[in-house]
Amino acid sequence: MLGEGLLKGLGETARNFAGSFVSKERLTTVQYPEEREPLPEASRAFPFLVYDGADWEAGLRCVACQICEKECPPKCIYIEKSKDKKPDYVGKPQIYPAKFDIDISVCMSCQICVEVCPFEAIKMDNQFELATDDRFGGLLYDRKELARSNEYYHKIHPTEAAEVDARLAEEKAKAEEKAKAVAAAAAAKAAPAMAAKPAEGAQPQ
Amino acid sequence: MTNMLDQVFVLLKHRIVGLVPMPVQPILGAVLSVVAILAVFPGLFAISVLLERKGLGRMQNRIGPNRVGPLGVLQPVADGIKALIKEDLVPYSADHVVHFLAPVVLVVVVFMGYAVLPMGRNMTFVPMDAGLLFYFAMGASAELSIFMAGWSSRNKYSLLGAMRAVAQMISYEVPLLLSSVVIVMMTGSLSLDKIVEVQNQYTWGLPHWFVFTPMGFAAFVMFAIAATAETNRSPFDLPEGESELVAGYFTEYSGFKFAEFFLGEYVAMLSISGLGATLFLGGWSAPLEILNVVPSWFWFFAKIMVWICFYIWMRGTFPRLRQDQLMNFAWKFVLPMTLLNLLVAGLWRFMGEGWLRWVVCSAILLAAYVLGGRIGMRSKKFGPRSYRYAE
Amino acid sequence: MSESLLEAWNRPPTIEVDGEGELLEVAMGPHHPSTHGVFRMDVVLDGERVIKLKPVFGYLHRNHEQIGQTVGYLQMMPYTDRLDYFCSLTNNWAYALAVEKLVGQAVPERAEYIRVILAELTRIQNHASTIGFLTQEMGASGTPLMYAFREREKILDLFESLTGSRMMCNYMRFGGCRVDMTEAHLNAARKIVTGLPRFIDEFENLLTSNEILMARSQGMGVLKPDLAVNAGITGPMLRASGVNYDIRKVDHYGIYDRFSFRVPLGEHGDIYDRYMVRVLEMRESLKILEQALKDIPAGPFIDPKAKIRGFKPKPGEAYGRIEAPKGELGFYLISDGGTSPYRFRIRPPSFINLTVLEDMCIGQNVADVVVVFGSVDIVLGEVDR
Numbered sequence: 012m013l014g015e016g017l018l019k020g021l022g023e024t025a026r027n028f029a030g031s032f033v034s035k036e037r038l039t040t041v042q043y044p045e046e047r048e049p050l051p052e053a054s055r056a057f058p059f060l061v062y063d064g065a066d067w068e069a070g071l072r073c074v075a076c077q078i079c080e081k082e083c084p085p086k087c088i089y090i091e092k093s094k095d096k097k098p099d100y101v102g103k104p105q106i107y108p109a110k111f112d113i114d115i116s117v118c119m120s121c122q123i124c125v126e127v128c129p130f131e132a133i134k135m136d137n138q139f140e141l142a143t144d145d146r147f148g149g150l151l152y153d154r155k156e157l158a159r160s161n162e163y164y165h166k167i168h169p170t171e172a173a174e175v176d177a178r179l180a181e182e183k184a185k186a187e188e189k190a191k192a193v194a195a196a197a198a199a200k201a202a203p204a205m206a207a208k209p210a211e212g213a214q215p216q
Numbered sequence: 217m218t219n220m221l222d223q224v225f226v227l228l229k230h231r232i233v234g235l236v237p238m239p240v241q242p243i244l245g246a247v248l249s250v251v252a253i254l255a256v257f258p259g260l261f262a263i264s265v266l267l268e269r270k271g272l273g274r275m276q277n278r279i280g281p282n283r284v285g286p287l288g289v290l291q292p293v294a295d296g297i298k299a300l301i302k303e304d305l306v307p308y309s310a311d312h313v314v315h316f317l318a319p320v321v322l323v324v325v326v327f328m329g330y331a332v333l334p335m336g337r338n339m340t341f342v343p344m345d346a347g348l349l350f351y352f353a354m355g356a357s358a359e360l361s362i363f364m365a366g367w368s369s370r371n372k373y374s375l376l377g378a379m380r381a382v383a384q385m386i387s388y389e390v391p392l393l394l395s396s397v398v399i400v401m402m403t404g405s406l407s408l409d410k411i412v413e414v415q416n417q418y419t420w421g422l423p424h425w426f427v428f429t430p431m432g433f434a435a436f437v438m439f440a441i442a443a444t445a446e447t448n449r450s451p452f453d454l455p456e457g458e459s460e461l462v463a464g465y466f467t468e469y470s471g472f473k474f475a476e477f478f479l480g481e482y483v484a485m486l487s488i489s490g491l492g493a494t495l496f497l498g499g500w501s502a503p504l505e506i507l508n509v510v511p512s513w514f515w516f517f518a519k520i521m522v523w524i525c526f527y528i529w530m531r532g533t534f535p536r537l538r539q540d541q542l543m544n545f546a547w548k549f550v551l552p553m554t555l556l557n558l559l560v561a562g563l564w565r566f567m568g569e570g571w572l573r574w575v576v577c578s579a580i581l582l583a584a585y586v587l588g589g590r591i592g593m594r595s596k597k598f599g600p601r602s603y604r605y606a607e
Numbered sequence: 608m609s610e611s612l613l614e615a616w617n618r619p620p621t622i623e624v625d626g627e628g629e630l631l632e633v634a635m636g637p638h639h640p641s642t643h644g645v646f647r648m649d650v651v652l653d654g655e656r657v658i659k660l661k662p663v664f665g666y667l668h669r670n671h672e673q674i675g676q677t678v679g680y681l682q683m684m685p686y687t688d689r690l691d692y693f694c695s696l697t698n699n700w701a702y703a704l705a706v707e708k709l710v711g712q713a714v715p716e717r718a719e720y721i722r723v724i725l726a727e728l729t730r731i732q733n734h735a736s737t738i739g740f741l742t743q744e745m746g747a748s749g750t751p752l753m754y755a756f757r758e759r760e761k762i763l764d765l766f767e768s769l770t771g772s773r774m775m776c777n778y779m780r781f782g783g784c785r786v787d788m789t790e791a792h793l794n795a796a797r798k799i800v801t802g803l804p805r806f807i808d809e810f811e812n813l814l815t816s817n818e819i820l821m822a823r824s825q826g827m828g829v830l831k832p833d834l835a836v837n838a839g840i841t842g843p844m845l846r847a848s849g850v851n852y853d854i855r856k857v858d859h860y861g862i863y864d865r866f867s868f869r870v871p872l873g874e875h876g877d878i879y880d881r882y883m884v885r886v887l888e889m890r891e892s893l894k895i896l897e898q899a900l901k902d903i904p905a906g907p908f909i910d911p912k913a914k915i916r917g918f919k920p921k922p923g924e925a926y927g928r929i930e931a932p933k934g935e936l937g938f939y940l941i942s943d944g945g946t947s948p949y950r951f952r953i954r955p956p957s958f959i960n961l962t963v964l965e966d967m968c969i970g971q972n973v974a975d976v977v978v979v980f981g982s983v984d985i986v987l988g989e990v991d992r
Contacts, residue, residue: 593818
C-alpha cells in the first residue's frame with residue numbers, strides 16, 4: 012500500500028523488457044512485408060472460381076446455377092447464364108457463366124457461397140494483399156480474374172482440395188460407370204438417341 | 217592524460233578563444249558555450265526520444281521503430297524532417313501572436329536553465345553564486361509559455377490542459393524547491409559548482425553523495441517525484457493526458473511548432489535530470505574513486521541518461537493520476553514530507569558526527585512516510601479488496 | 608442559428624447557466640482518442656467537474672435489424688459477427704440459439720462442447736483487452752493493452768485455424784458448427800489454456816495492487832445495484848454491483864450446468880470492482896475450459912439432418928440469449944413462415960449498459976468520464992448496430 016504495488020509493476024515491465032531480448036514469447040512482432048507467418052489452411056479471404064485442366068474458360072466448374080448469387084448476404088455476386096452449353100468435367104453439356112463478377116469491396120468473406128455451392132466450383136482464396144488504386148473497377152473481379160486452377164486450390168488448401176478431388180473423382184467414376192451401363196443397355200436396345208438422357212441423372216451433388 | 221581528456225572541451229574553447237583579439241574573447245567564449253549547449257542537448261533529445269520509443273516498445277513486447285537507418289537509429293532525423301515540412305496550421309480564431317510565441321518562449325526558457333549546470337569539471341557556462349535560484353526562476357517561466365499555448369489556441373481541450381498544467385507545475389514547484397533546500401542547508405551554498413565539489417570527496421573509495429544520507433535520500437525521492445510532475449511526465453502527464461484531453465495544451469499545434477513543444481519538453485526533462493544529478497548524485501563526480509580516470513563530463517551525461525531511462529520505465533508502467541489526487545498528493549503528502557525533511561536536515565547538522573544521527577534521522581523519515589502513506593490511503597478508503605463468489 | 612461563421616468562431620467557449628455561473632461545454636467525440644470509435648459525449652463542465660453528460664449514439668448505425676428482416680436466416684449469421692466484433696463467436700452462438708429455438712433444432716453434444724470452449728476463449732480475450740483499454744484510458748501508455756493483445760493473438764490464431772477468420776468467424780450453424788474442431792485444434796486450445804494463468808498473474812502483478820490504479824478506480828463511477836437492475840444492466844457490470852445474475856447459471860443454456868464454476872461478485876459497484884470481476888471471471892472461464900477440454904466427447908459436430916439454408920420456420924417467435932462477455936446478448940425473432948424473419952431484434956448488452964453512463968459520471972472529474980466509459984466495456988458496432 013505504500014508503493015509496493017508500483018514497484019511490483021515496475022518489476023513486471025522490467026521483466027518484459029529483459030525478456031524481449033531473450034525470448035520469442037515476449038517479442039511477438041513479425042516484421043510483416045519481409046517476414047510472414049504461414050497462414051493456417053482454413054484461412055480465408057475472398058472467393059475464386061476453380062477450373063480443371065489448363066484452359067480456364069473450358070475448365071471452369073461453375074454451371075451458373077446462381078445459388079451463390081442468391082445466398083450471398085451482401086449480394087456481391089453477379090452471374091449471367093450462357094446461351095449455349097459446354098461439357099463439364101464429367102463430359103455432360105452444361106450451361107456456363109457468361110458473366111461472373113464479384114465485387115471484392117462489398118464481399119465480406121463469409122464463405123457462404125462456398126458452403127452452398129453444389130459443384131465445388133467456388134472456393135476461398137487466402138490472398139489478402141489486394142490493394143489497388145482503382146477504387147471501383149480494380150475491386151470488381153470478372154470471371155477471368157476470379158479463375159484459379161485446381162493446382163492452386165491444392166496449394167492453398169491441400170486437405171480440403173484432396174477431399175474435394177476424391178469426391179469428384181468418385182462421382183465421375185460413378186457417372187462413367189452409369190454412362191457405360193446405359194451405353195451398353197442402349198447398344199443392346201440399339202437406341203442411341205436415348206444415350207444422353209440417363210447421364211443427366213448422374214449430375215454431381 | 218586523464219586530466220587532458222577531462223578538460224578537453226575547456227582547453228579546446230581556450231584554444232579557439234585565444235585566436236581572436238582580446239576584446240572579442242569574452243563574447244566568442246559565450247557564443248562557443250551557447251553553441252555547444254544548443255548542439256549537445258537537442259542531440260541528447262533525439263537520443264532520448266529514440267530510447268523512449270525503443271524502450272517502451274521492448275516493455276510492451278514490441279520492437280519499436282526499426283525502419284529508418286540501421287535498427288531505426290535515424291528515426292529522430294526522419295521525425296524532424298517530417299515536422300519541418302508539415303503544414304503549420306493555426307486555428308482561425310486563435311490569438312496568432314501568442315500562439316506563435318508560446319513554443320518559442322518555452323524553448324528559450326528551457327535552454328536558459330543549462331547556463332548554471334556544471335557539466336564537468338570547470339564546465340559551467342555561468343558559474344553563478346545563486347545558480348540554484350536562477351535555475352528555478354527559469355524553470356518557473358516555462359509555465360507561462362504553456363499557459364500562453366493553451367489560452368491562445370482557443371480550444372477547450374487546450375484550455376483545460378493549460379489550466380491543469382499551471383496548477384500542477386505551480387504546486388510541484390514548492391516541493392521541488394523545498395527538497396533542494398535540504399542540499400543548500402547541507403552545503404551552505406546556492407552555487408551548483410560548490411554543491412558538486414562538496415560531494416566530490418571519497419571515504420574508502422565511496423563518494424559523499426547526498427543521496428546516501430537519510431534526508432538526502434528522502435529529498436532525492438521527493439525531488440524525483442516533483443521533477444516528474446514539473447516536466448509533465450507520466451504518471452503526472454495530465455496536462456497532455458491523451459485519453460482525456462487529446463493532447464492538452466498543444467492540441468492545436470502542428471508542424472514545427474509542435475516539434476518545438478516536444479523539444480522543449482524533453483530538453484526540460486534532460487535539464488531537470490541534470491539538476492537532480494547535480495544536487496543528489498554528485499553531478500560530474502565519479503561513483504567510485506578509482507573511476508575518476510573517466511572524464512567528469514561523461515559521468516554527468518551518464519547520470520542524466522540513467523535518470524531519463526527511469527522516466528521511460530515509469531511511463532511504460534504507470535497509469536496517470538487524476539487532477540485532484542495530484543494536488544492532494546503534492547500539498548498533503550509531498551509538501552509536509554519536505555518540510556519535515558528540512559527539520560531532519562537541521563537535526564542532522566546539530567547532532568554531530570556518529571552513527572546515532574543516522575539511526576534517528578532515518579527512523580523519523582521512515583515513520584513519517586509509513587504513517588503518512590497509511591493515513592492518506594486509509595482516509596480515501598483505498599486498498600486491496602477481497603471478493604465473494606456465488607455458486 | 609443565424610449567427611455567421613465569424614460569430615460562431617468568436618463565441619465564448621463557456622455557456623451561462625442560471626445559478627451555476629459560467630460552464631464549459633465540451634463535445635467529447637466523435638473525434639476523440641478514447642471514445643472507442645465514434646461516440647459522442649456532450650459534457651458540461653464546472654472546472655473539471657461534470658455537471659451534465661449527454662451521450663450521443665448512432666454514428667455507426669448500419670441497419671442491422673432491417674438487414675436481418677430482409678435476408679435469410681443463414682445469411683444473417685455473418686452479419687452477427689459484425690455486431691460486437693471482439694466476440695463474434697458468442698454473437699454467432701446467441702443467434703444460432705434463437706434460430707434453433709424457432710425451428711426446434713437440437714444440437715449434438717460435441718457441438719455444444721465446441722461452442723462452450725470457443726465462447727469461453729472469446730470471453731477471456733474480450734476481458735483481457737477490455738482491461739487493457741481501461742488502463743489505456745487511465746493513461747498507462749498501452750503496456751497492459753499490449754500484454755492483453757499478446758495473449759489475444761494466440762486465441763485469435765486458434766480461431767483462424769479453426770474458422771478461417773480471426774475476428775469475423777461465421778462459425779456456428781443451426782444445429783451445430785460449420786467445421787469440426789480436430790484434435791490438433793483441441794491441443795492448441797489446451798496449450799493456450801495452460802499458458803493463460805501465467806499471463807493473468809502477470810497482468811495482476813502489473814495492475815491489481817497498483818496504488819495509482821486503486822486511486823483512480825476505487826469509489827469512482829459507482830453504480831448502485833437497484834439502479835443497475837432497473838436499467839437492465841447485465842454482465843460483469845451488473846455483477847460488479849453485487850447482483851448475482853449470470854445467464855450461464857440462470858438459463859442453463861447449452862451445457863453450462865455440467866461445469867463447476869463460480870460467479871465473482873463485486874461489492875461497491877465501482878470501476879475497480881468491474882476490473883476485478885473481469886479478472887476473476889477470466890480465471891473462472893479457465894476452469895470451464897479445462898473441464899470442457901477434458902470431457903469433450905466424440906460424435907458429430909453438426910446434426911446431419913439439420914436444415915442450414917432455405918428453410919421456412921413455422922410462424923412463431925423465439926428469443927435466444929446467452930451470457931456474452933459484455934452482458935446478456937439476445938436475439939428475438941418472429942417468423943411469419945417466410946424465408947426471412949418478420950421481425951428481427953437484437954438486445955445488445957453494450958448499448959443497454961451504456962445508458963447509465965450519465966448517472967455514473969455526474970459529479971465526477973472529466974478525467975473519470977473516459978475511465979468510467981472504458982469500464983462499461985462497449986463496442987460501438989454493437990451499440991449503434
